[in-house]
Amino acid sequence: MIKVPLLKSDLDHRMRKSYLIAMLAILLVLDLFVGGGGVSLATGAVLWKLRVPRVLTAVIAGGALALGGAQMQAVFRNPLADPHIMGVSGGAGLGAAIATMVLGTSAAVFSGVTVAVAAFLGAFAAAALVVAVSARFKSATTLLVFGVMLGFIFSALSSVLQYTAGEESLKLFYSWMAGSFSGCRYVEIVLMAGALVIGLLLAAINGKGLDIILFGEEYARLSGASTRRILVLSMLSTCLMTGTVTAFCGPLGFVGIVAPHIARRLTGSSAHRQVLPYSLATGAALALAADILANLWPIPLPVGSTLALIGIPLVLFLLLRNSASNVRH
Amino acid sequence: MNHLTIGYGGRTLVRDISFELSRGEVVLLAGPNGTGKTTLLKRLASGGTGPENCATLGSSEGGAHSWEGRRSRSDRRFSGPVPPEATAVLIPTNIPKVKGFTVETFIETGCYRESDWKGRISREARERMEEALELLGIQHLKHRDIATLSDGEFQKACLATGLTRKAEILFLDEPTAHLDVENRIDVLRTLGEVARKTGTAILFSSHDLHDALQVADRVFALTREGRFIASADPEAALAEAFPGYF
Numbered sequence: 001m002i003k004v005p006l007l008k009s010d011l012d013h014r015m016r017k018s019y020l021i022a023m024l025a026i027l028l029v030l031d032l033f034v035g036g037g038g039v040s041l042a043t044g045a046v047l048w049k050l051r052v053p054r055v056l057t058a059v060i061a062g063g064a065l066a067l068g069g070a071q072m073q074a075v076f077r078n079p080l081a082d083p084h085i086m087g088v089s090g091g092a093g094l095g096a097a098i099a100t101m102v103l104g105t106s107a108a109v110f111s112g113v114t115v116a117v118a119a120f121l122g123a124f125a126a127a128a129l130v131v132a133v134s135a136r137f138k139s140a141t142t143l144l145v146f147g148v149m150l151g152f153i154f155s156a157l158s159s160v161l162q163y164t165a166g167e168e169s170l171k172l173f174y175s176w177m178a179g180s181f182s183g184c185r186y187v188e189i190v191l192m193a194g195a196l197v198i199g200l201l202l203a204a205i206n207g208k209g210l211d212i213i214l215f216g217e218e219y220a221r222l223s224g225a226s227t228r229r230i231l232v233l234s235m236l237s238t239c240l241m242t243g244t245v246t247a248f249c250g251p252l253g254f255v256g257i258v259a260p261h262i263a264r265r266l267t268g269s270s271a272h273r274q275v276l277p278y279s280l281a282t283g284a285a286l287a288l289a290a291d292i293l294a295n296l297w298p299i300p301l302p303v304g305s306t307l308a309l310i311g312i313p314l315v316l317f318l319l320l321r322n323s324a325s326n327v328r329h
Numbered sequence: 330m331n332h333l334t335i336g337y338g339g340r341t342l343v344r345d346i347s348f349e350l351s352r353g354e355v356v357l358l359a360g361p362n363g364t365g366k367t368t369l370l371k372r373l374a375s376g377g378t379g380p381e382n383c384a385t386l387g388s389s390e391g392g393a394h395s396w397e398g399r400r401s402r403s404d405r406r407f408s409g410p411v412p413p414e415a416t417a418v419l420i421p422t423n424i425p426k427v428k429g430f431t432v433e434t435f436i437e438t439g440c441y442r443e444s445d446w447k448g449r450i451s452r453e454a455r456e457r458m459e460e461a462l463e464l465l466g467i468q469h470l471k472h473r474d475i476a477t478l479s480d481g482e483f484q485k486a487c488l489a490t491g492l493t494r495k496a497e498i499l500f501l502d503e504p505t506a507h508l509d510v511e512n513r514i515d516v517l518r519t520l521g522e523v524a525r526k527t528g529t530a531i532l533f534s535s536h537d538l539h540d541a542l543q544v545a546d547r548v549f550a551l552t553r554e555g556r557f558i559a560s561a562d563p564e565a566a567l568a569e570a571f572p573g574y575f
Contacts, residue, residue, distance in 0.1 A: 208448030211438045214427045222374065222419050224442030268474075270429025271438070273448065 016266045017278065024281055027288035031055045034291075037298040050182070054295075056189050057181040058287040061249045062259070064196045064241035066283020069256025070263070070275055071203055071234040074210040076144045079319075082256030083242035086147035086235075087126045089251040090154030092243065093177065095122020097158040100173040101165035115176050116188075120247035126150060127239030134231055140217065143231070178302030179250035181291050188248050195244035200280070202237035206230060207272040214270060252287075252304055254311025259283035261318045286310065333372070342368055346557040348549060350411045350498060350530040355521055357541045357563075358534040360551030360570050366534040367422075369551070370500045373532075374419030411530045415497035420487045422503040428476035432467065432486045433458075435475050439490035454493055461492035464526060465519060481512030485519060492527065499523075501533035505540070513537055517544045538567065 032051050033039055042051050069082040083089060099118030130147055137143045162170060184192075203210070209230035212220045217227045246252070263278035264270055290307040294300050333346040342365035350356065358366050430438065436458055437450050444450045450458070462468045465485045475483060484504055491499045504520070505513045517537075521544040524531045532549070535541040542548070548563035550570035560566040 205446060208438065208441060208444060208446070211430075211434075211448060212441050215424055215438070218421055219424055219439075220441070222421060223439050264429055268429065269434070270427055271434050271448075 013266065013268045020266055020278065020281055020285065024285045024288070027285055027292065028055060028059070031058065031288050031292050031295075034295045038296060053184050053186065053189060054181050054291065055288070057184045057192070057249065058291040059284040060189065060192045060196050061181060061245045061252065062255050062283040062285070062287025063280040064192065064199060064245045064283070065252060065255040066259030066263075066279040066286075067196075067199060067203055067276060068238035068242050069258075069283075070260035070272070070279040071206075071210060071238050072256070073260055074214055074272065075231055075234045076140050077214060077216075078144065079261070080257060081144065082253070083238050084251070084253050084256065085144070085151070086130055086238070087150030087154060088123050088130075088147075088239055088242045089246055089253075090151035090158075091126025091129075092119040092123035092246040093251055094154040094158050094161075095119045095125070096176050097161045097173055098122070100169040100176075101161045115172065116247040119176070120243050122154075123239065123243030123246055126154065127235065127243060131232060131235050131239070134228075134235065140213075140227075140231065176250050177304070179252045179304030179307070180294075180300075181249055181287070181303055182300070184248050192244050192248060195240050199237040199241035200276070202233050202240075203272075203276055206233040206237070207276065210234065210272040211270075250304060252307055254307050254315065255283050255286050258311050258314045258318070259286055262314070265318075343551055343555050343557050348557075348559045350532065352409055352411055352497075352528045352530055353524050354546045355524045355531045355533070355544055356547045356549055357538075357545035358532055358549045358551070359538060359541075359567060360534075361553055364551040364553060364555075364570075366551060367502050370419055370502050370532070370534060374417050374500050411498055415530075416495050417498040417500060418491040418494050418496035419500040419502065420491055420504065422506055424483075424487060426476045426478065426483055428474060430475050431472050432462075432470050432475060432478070432489075433472060435486060436490045436493050439487075440494055443494060450493070454495075457495065458489065458493040461489040464492070464523065465489055479512065480508050481516050484508070484512075484516050488519065488523060492523070492529070496529055498530045498532070501531065503535060504533055505535050505537050513540055514543075517541060520544055 032047070032055055033041060035042065035051050035054070036046070065083065072081040072083060072086065073079060075081075095118040096115045099114050129150065130143065133146055134143050137146065162173065165173070206229075209220075209225055212223055212225050213227065213230050220227050220230070242256075259282040260275060260279045262282045263275050266282070267274040267278050269275065286307070287303075290303050290310055293306040293310065294303045334344045346369065358369070360366050437444060437448060440450050440454060441448075443454055459468075462471060465488055467482060467485050467489065470478065470482060470486070475486060478486065487504075488499070488501075501520070504516055508516060517540055520531055520533065523529055533541075542563060545563065547559070547561065548566045550558045550560075550566040552558065552570050556569075558566045558569055
């Protein structure tokens with residue numbers, strides 16, 4: 001007789017999970033019909049050279065950022081943690097700023113590729129710094145503070161560079177900063193997919209570590225886990241994925257924060273063998289929705305903005321829902 | 330445990346701790362705040378080797394005090410000292426009740442060392458878990474989210490984790506903290522039952538001395554002066570640890 005409510009909630013969660021998968025499929029198809037200044041049917045080169053790459057980029061980028069967020073939220077036991085907060089995006093931004101403003105538009109091989117490579121290097125420099133420093137910090141909270149401070153320093157340095165930059169370089173820098181899923185070629189998509197696969201594998205290996213760390217570092221150690229291994233694995237996974245995606249798509253926020261929350265709600269579980277795959281799917285769906293919203297207009301909007309427009313209300317909704325349920329509890 | 334000294338940051342908290350535990354006994358660790366109860370429990374659970382510490386629990390070399398219980402129970406099925414290589418599990422105080430874990434997944438997660446890379450526990454461990462849930466009377470809570478449990482129920486889920494991990498010695502840091510009277514007595518009674526039925530030796534710290542004494546076979550006391558007292562007479566031990574109260 002006790003099994004009745006259990007079965008019902010299990011069914012409920014199974015239903016919600018299938019809604020998510022259906023939603024993802026619908027958004028995926030819809031996104032293919034959007035572009036070129038509105039809704040239109042594309043065939044041939046437009047379909048294969050513009051729309052399919054854009055849709056794939058959105059799916060991979062959204063999934064990767066969401067996986068990063070899920071891991072950061074577990075390791076730092078902070079509902080608002082995501083890759084941005086660790087200074088990784090800040091590092092990417094500084095890299096991009098240096099590429100556009102110091103090297104200048106006159107550089108011989110200058111193109112978006114230079115910006116991407118520089119952003120990637122910046123993200124990795126930041127990530128390497130955080131991982132290296134994590135050996136010295138025993139507590140995840142201290143590391144979190146370090147990451148936030150690092151992010152501030154990077155953005156301060158980027159501002160200094162912008163202040164002294166010419167108009168052309170600023171334009172280029174801003175277009176990267178605004179974020180976009182367009183313009184990636186298949187080579188770049190393969191690179192991002194590779195980063196996503198490796199990042200997902202690292203996260204999966206670390207799954208039970210991410211679970212136990214939710215109960216605190218002391219409990220994890222008492223249960224025989226190495227908190228350092230958990231931290232390093234999750235940082236490596238997150239930085240690899242975020243660095244690669246940020247390099248090609250620009251710094252994109254909110255997916256990393258929102259997607260894991262939705263995934264936990266959908267599955268009714270905080271265990272990572274549930275949270276990780278459903279964060280991936282939710283992140284992809286959110287990115288697709290933002291991409292559709294961005295490309296509906298004659299002039300495409302920056303994806304960074306449309307993600308914020310979709311993401312912020314969701315964050316607020318979840319926070320309010322959570323505090324309401326806490327009151328009831 | 331022979332001649333263990335604990336402390337941190339160069340400060341010695343307690344010197345010369347020697348005792349042994351016997352199977353199926355419940356021991357209360359008492360002492361005023363800041364005398365090192367938690368430090369001692371953590372140290373014992375980690376089994377760390379200090380300078381003057383032979384770090385084996387239950388070795389009988391010290392032998393200064395009898396491990397025969399104060400009130401020897403007629404129904405005691407387990408006797409004799411806990412073997413030196415016994416598995417010890419410490420259940421710390423204030424484990425957060427993280428939303429999104431059922432009692433079952435919480436126990437599986439706590440079996441970090443014992444589970445495979447996916448976090449699944451063996452069939453044998455699963456059987457131990459079922460037995461523990463039944464013994465503790467929380468079988469019906471197996472699929473409940475731990476965030477919805479009462480503190481007393483959650484404490485039992487923590488105990489079940491220890492038993493699933495095959496603990497032969499359970500250390501509990503303040504298992505009755507924040508519990509109301511009813512839950513407190515319930516949890517303490519459960520401790521006694523677990524010890525008696527499974528032969529697990531239990532050492533727990535508590536500030537609820539009067540209730541805890543009802544279930545404890547013996548008392549270890551830590552004094553403000555950094556002494557460790559394991560007396561067969563609980564009242565005498567407590568009188569030294571809390572001068573003026575007993």
